[in-house]
Structure formats: C-alpha cells, structure tokens
Amino acid sequence: MDELDLAILDRLQHDVRQTNRELAAAVGLAPSSCLARVRALREAGVIRGAHVDVDLTAIGRSAQAMVALKIKPQAFGSAGTFERWIADLPETLSVFMVSGASDFLVHVAVPDTDRLREFVLALAKRPEIADIRTSIVFDHTRKQVVEPLGPGRRSTS
Known part of the structure; x- marks a missing residue:
C-alpha cells in the first residue's frame, strides 16, 4: 500500500457514500485509476465492505x-x-x-x-x-477511521 491507497482508505472511511468521481478528485487521480485502486484494495481484503452505523x-x-x-x-x-x-x-x-x-x-x-x-x-x-x-x-466510543501502523508509522505518544 502506498500513500495514494492510504488516502483512498482515509477518504472512504470518512464518507463511503461519495462517488468514485468525487473520491478520485479528492486524492488526485483519474476516475478510472481510482476505481482500479479501490477494486484492488477490495480484492486484497483491505476493504471488506461498507457498513451502516445504527443508533442502538x-x-x-x-x-x-x-x-x-x-x-x-x-x-x-x-x-x-x-x-x-x-x-x-x-x-x-x-x-x-x-x-x-x-x-x-x-x-x-x-x-x-x-x-x-x-x-x-x-x-x-x-x-x-x-x-x-x-x-x-455506560458509554461506547468507536473510531470511525483506522490508519495502518506499519514501518514509518508511529503513534503520537
């Protein structure tokens, strides 16, 4: 995964409903290239689906x-x-x-x-x-955006 893949993941985690055209513009790719990258992330199992956040x-x-x-x-x-x-x-x-x-x-x-x-x-x-x-x-907080922690990516602590 490179910086473009990480940018795609970040954008999708913030708004999974955006169009491919909007996503491509946000990360600086042609729509066809963006779509190919999203498909590759799905095929690799990095993106496993889109979810609805239900108010319990x-x-x-x-x-x-x-x-x-x-x-x-x-x-x-x-x-x-x-x-x-x-x-x-x-x-x-x-x-x-x-x-x-x-x-x-x-x-x-x-x-x-x-x-x-x-x-x-x-x-x-x-x-x-x-x-x-x-x-x-009593209270539950779940992160909506998850970033990889690999080489070169450290926590802020």
Missing part, C-alpha cells in the same frame, strides 16, 4: 454490556462452534476470543437490564461455560 437506542437496544466468559477446559475443542453460536444470537454485537482471565468477551445490546439478566441466565445453562462476568457499558 433508536432501535430499542439502549442497554449494552460486555459479558466475559470463561470456558471449561474440556470444552476448548468446541470453542469455535461456541463462538459461532454466541455470535449468531440476536443480542450479540461482537465476540472477541481473548487471553487472560476470560476466554471470550461478548458485546451485547438489549432493551433493558431485565433482558440482559435473561440473556446471562440463558448463557449460564450452557455446559461449556465455567464463569460469567457482566459489565454494563
């Missing part, structure tokens, strides 16, 4: 939580199956397989704490789970 409160899911799950040692053989199962639950926003005290962190959004309680109690019935710890999310 507006769709009735104002209570968020991070649910930390510890899996029983004998269940590690089916950790992938468990991960897919929990990712498919309608309450689940994201699933992270992690190291440390927990094996999975699950970001969920539900209408209220009563529904969160029901969700956690349903998880507790799963034979794979050894421990559940739930933390209510």
Whole structure:
C-alpha cells in the first residue's frame, strides 16, 4: 500500500457514500485509476465492505454490556462452534476470543437490564461455560477511521 491507497482508505472511511468521481478528485487521480485502486484494495481484503452505523437506542437496544466468559477446559475443542453460536444470537454485537482471565468477551445490546439478566441466565445453562462476568457499558466510543501502523508509522505518544 502506498500513500495514494492510504488516502483512498482515509477518504472512504470518512464518507463511503461519495462517488468514485468525487473520491478520485479528492486524492488526485483519474476516475478510472481510482476505481482500479479501490477494486484492488477490495480484492486484497483491505476493504471488506461498507457498513451502516445504527443508533442502538433508536432501535430499542439502549442497554449494552460486555459479558466475559470463561470456558471449561474440556470444552476448548468446541470453542469455535461456541463462538459461532454466541455470535449468531440476536443480542450479540461482537465476540472477541481473548487471553487472560476470560476466554471470550461478548458485546451485547438489549432493551433493558431485565433482558440482559435473561440473556446471562440463558448463557449460564450452557455446559461449556465455567464463569460469567457482566459489565454494563455506560458509554461506547468507536473510531470511525483506522490508519495502518506499519514501518514509518508511529503513534503520537
């Protein structure tokens, strides 16, 4: 990836709905060259799609939580199956397989704490789970623009 690819990624992350002609003008390329670069970034898997940012409160899911799950040692053989199962639950926003005290962190959004309680109690019935710890999310900030951190690109700290 060169500086033009990085500029294309930056512009698309700020506004994925802009036309190719607008994107090309912003990064200083001919529209055909810009389109070829965007296609190449997609084919390389750098651009994996475009997403809609949904207001969870507006769709009735104002209570968020991070649910930390510890899996029983004998269940590690089916950790992938468990991960897919929990990712498919309608309450689940994201699933992270992690190291440390927990094996999975699950970001969920539900209408209220009563529904969160029901969700956690349903998880507790799963034979794979050894421990559940739930933390209510009071606020959530997600970066809208992500820059690569490769050689020559350092954090500002």
